[in-house]
Amino acid sequence: LPTLLQVIPSVYQLTLLWFCPESPRWLVAKGKEDQARAILVKYHGECDPNSELxxxxxxxxIEAQAREAAANVSWAAFFSSKANWRRIFLCTCVATFxxxxxxxxxxxxxAKILKDTGLDSTFDSTLINGMSTLWSYICSLAVAGFVxxxxxxxxxxTGSIGSLVVFVAWTIAAQQYVDEGSIAAGRFIVACIFLFQAFYTIGWLNFxxxxxxxxxxxxxxxxxxxxVLLVVPRFSAGYWPLPER
Known part of the structure; x- marks a missing residue:
């Protein structure tokens, strides 16, 4: 059922894509100015072909396209200056961190984390997963408001130090659960998941x-x-399998 529910937004988006107008900027870039004008007339000009707007x-x-074409930066120029190398270094750090x-x-x-803390039912896993996603979304909106x-x-x-503190507490609680079977420690780990999501969103998700x-x-x-998109998967923890116990 959770998988089927995830299909619904994709089908919805795929259906509506057929009714979305093409980008006027892209059409102008491809030399299709008449089509670009027609779209602007329909959506911005109230169907008036003589609209001043x-x-x-x-x-x-057209002017922006001309400026961009004149100032286009090649990949060689992208790596050519010391200032650009500093920017690339910062981009690499952000993507990696x-x-x-x-x-x-x-x-x-x-699911494995929850199972290791005693919450091994499908209902619990699905509920916490959904709540975690919603919580992350709420935190993103809050960060956007204070950006x-x-x-x-x-x-x-704030995000990095907070994440570090949460993981230290998480590790201690996990060890207590393993050694003593403490239910309180297991539930504390669930709280740590939400705390981590908040700090990660503050520090990295948006930025x-x-x-x-x-x-x-x-x-x-x-x-x-x-x-950045090239660097991100190379350092993704998703490629590192968890050791089996």
Whole structure:
């Protein structure tokens, strides 16, 4: 049943994709300005082909495309300067740290963790998994609301130090559960899962996307994000199997 429920959003999205208009920017980039204008007229110009707003938007898109084409950064230029290498180093750190903080331990091995703490029923596992996902979403919204009130270092340090403290407490509780069979220790581990999700969201979940794009130039953004996506799986804890007991 949980797997079938996950299919519903995918089917919903796949169905609606057929009704989504193409991006006017992409159409202009491919030389299909008439199609781009038609979409803008329909959705922004109230079906008026002489709409002033549509004319302004088309001019802005064409000018932006021309500027981007003139300032396009090749992969060779991407790695050519000392300043760019510093940016690449920071992008590498963010991508690496975001995947070595323990997040995939929770997302990939939650059922095994719960089983090792006495919660081995499918209902308990599904319920906690759903609550954890919802909690992570709520934390993401909260971080987004405060994103302009604190500097990035504050978020990174708070999330990383908080995650470290939670994992230390988690490890102690896990050992107590193994040695003494303490039910309280097992339930404390469940609480640690939610605490970790909060701290991970504060430090990394949002900023693994936004921070690399903030520190690179506008012309580097597409390639910088491609680079981050290349690095992330290489350091993903999801590739590290848990040892069998």
């Amino acid at each position: 549509v004319g302004i938007e088309m001019s802005e898109i 975001s995947q070595t903080t323990g997040n995939l331990l929770v997302s990939n091995y939650l 302009d009130r604190f500097n990035r270092r504050t978020f990174f340090l 693994v996307v936004t921070y690399p794009l903030e520190i690179v130039t506008y012309q580097m953004r597409a390639k910088a994000w491609s680079y």
